Amino acid sequence: MNPTGESEESTRLTPAGRFGPAELRLAMAAPRSAAGLTSEWRLVDGLRTHTRRGADPGTGAPPVVLLHGLAVSHRYLTALAVALSPTHPVYVPDLPGFGLSEHPRGAYDVAAHAEHVAAWLAAYRLPPVCLLGHSFGAEVAAALAANHPDAVRALVLAGPTSDPSARSRTALFGRWLVDCLREAPLQAPILVRDVWNARPWRVLATLSHSVHNAIEADLVRVTAPTLVVTGARDPVVPAPWRDEAARLVPDADLVVVPGAAHNVVTTAPTQVADACRRLLTPHPALLDR
Numbered sequence: 001m002n003p004t005g006e007s008e009e010s011t012r013l014t015p016a017g018r019f020g021p022a023e024l025r026l027a028m029a030a031p032r033s034a035a036g037l038t039s040e041w042r043l044v045d046g047l048r049t050h051t052r053r054g055a056d057p058g059t060g061a062p063p064v065v066l067l068h069g070l071a072v073s074h075r076y077l078t079a080l081a082v083a084l085s086p087t088h089p090v091y092v093p094d095l096p097g098f099g100l101s102e103h104p105r106g107a108y109d110v111a112a113h114a115e116h117v118a119a120w121l122a123a124y125r126l127p128p129v130c131l132l133g134h135s136f137g138a139e140v141a142a143a144l145a146a147n148h149p150d151a152v153r154a155l156v157l158a159g160p161t162s163d164p165s166a167r168s169r170t171a172l173f174g175r176w177l178v179d180c181l182r183e184a185p186l187q188a189p190i191l192v193r194d195v196w197n198a199r200p201w202r203v204l205a206t207l208s209h210s211v212h213n214a215i216e217a218d219l220v221r222v223t224a225p226t227l228v229v230t231g232a233r234d235p236v237v238p239a240p241w242r243d244e245a246a247r248l249v250p251d252a253d254l255v256v257v258p259g260a261a262h263n264v265v266t267t268a269p270t271q272v273a274d275a276c277r278r279l280l281t282p283h284p285a286l287l288d289r
Contacts, residue, residue, distance in 0.1 A: 019079075019267050020186065038055075047101065047102045051120075051124075057088065061280070064130045065131050073099025080272055087277060098202075113140045114140050117140060131155050132276065142157060142215055145224050146221035155222060155225070160237060163237065164216065165241065169208060182261035187263060222249050224251075227253050227254075228242060228255070229264060231256070
């Protein structure tokens with residue numbers, strides 16, 4: 001046993017670039033504590049909102065907030081949270097209706113999710129954060145960064161949807177099916193649990209909101225230093241769209257992780273965490289914040 005009372009096995013992760021049994025156990029652990037991550041709930045805009053968080057490492061580094069994608073939850077971001085936790089306070093909220101958060105009456109669109117996260121940031125009284133959104137979560141992150149610039153110190157858009165050339169449920173679902181063939185199979189139990197928690201109707205309704213969201217209108221208004229991160233084998237975010245997304249943000253860099261598909265945050269957490277640290281450490285625009 002380690003000093004926190006967790007088994008050594010719980011923190012012995014699979015080498016970077018893969019997703020193995022150790023990551024799966026960590027992903028499914030909540031609300032139990034595991035690998036230094038704990039669960040808590042706070043009332044945000046009338047909804048009991050679950051957050052998976054790590055302890056403050058005491059480095060003085062800015063907090064990193066991770067936003068999950070469509071149909072999923074904090075679970076598949078757990079390995080990335082662990083990879084970031086030695087240097088940054090890490091928070092992984094479940095968006096309304098997903099994971100262990102309370103279900104609202106309907107399915108929130110991108111703007112409503114962004115406003116909920118803004119209220120969540122206020123509830124936690126966090127200083128300007130590094131906001132990382134993956135897939136649909138990148139759409140939410142872009143909207144929040146555009147509309148609440150003072151809340152976002154830096155922005156990471158990982159596998160951002162929605163590509164204007166595939167703005168239909170059929171097109172996006174087709175790309176997702178191709179991606180399933182390129183992902184680590186042990187991610188499947190997480191997806192099944194997350195869809196069960198959210199309910200299939202909410203997933204479909206949120207998918208409709210995603211394909212009707214013109215993310216490019218938010219990208220051009222982002223003022224925070226930004227990093228676009230994708231997997232080199234990501235069929236959901238093909239090269240033309242990832243390049244265009246990075247070009248639209250006034251101050252953005254692009255990182256492409258070799259071998260990774262759409263869930264780059266899950267199968268390459270070490271590479272993504274290192275890219276986040278590089279964004280935060282040397283960037284001139286962050287020196288006066």
